[in-house]
Amino acid sequence: AQSVTQPDIHITVSEGASLELRCNYSYGATPYLFWYVQSPGQGLQLLLKYFSGDTLVQGIKGFEAEFKRSQSSFNLRKPSVHWSDAAEYFCAVGPTGKLIFGQGTTLQVKP
Amino acid sequence: GAGVSQSPSNKVTEKGKDVELRCDPISGHTALYWYRQSLGQGLEFLIYFQGNSAPDKSGLPSDRFSAERTGGSVSTLTIQRTQQEDSAVYLCASSLAAGPNYGYTFGSGTRLTVV
Secondary structure (H helix, E strand, C coil): CCEEECCCCEEEEECCCCEEECCEEECCCCCCEEEEEECCCCCEEEEEEECCCCCEEECHHHCEEEEEHHHCEEEEEECCCCHHHCEEEEEEECCCCCCEECCCEEEEEEC | CCCCEEECCEEEECCCCCEEEEEECCCCCCEEEEEEEECCCEEEEEEEEECCCCCECCCCCCCCEEEEEHHHCCEEEEECCCCHHHCEEEEEEEECCCCCCCCCEECCCEEEEEC
């Protein structure tokens, strides 16, 4: 069955520090992978997506993610976190109309 | 419209009552999705519509939940005889068509509280 696991429910980093949010997926075919961000009271916004090709994808707001097939992972990274990055982050997988989302990781940024 | 619009933004209802949640997708988007976001549970797929095809209802948790999409545009999610476990944020999204090439645009959600 398709599934997405985000092992970290909550992460706190200092402003300016680097960030990595983990995502592991289970999917029987070539996955289409996504990262979304949800700020308080807002809808989800697409950060980046991977379909094929270069396994390192760049997204908006300075985020990037790397697809590693051997590890079934699609971790999100940012070299230097800003206070405005505090939000909830969701990883998702799916080739068809409906996406399967992970449980989300809440990011807190310390000044 | 410019984005996906959901109404109401907040709804408090008594246990046992029926509720209707509305979603106005982006004009021209043929695919429409409903998800439920419960505290600490991530996003749970409920149902999706694609054009004139039969909707994929595989995520609806019980027969108390139903949804329709009229004229290929507005969608209404109906929950009958609400229970406390139905309390959640209900998110709607639309896309130009179904498929990973087409990004979802999400609405801000309806927060449902069943008391």
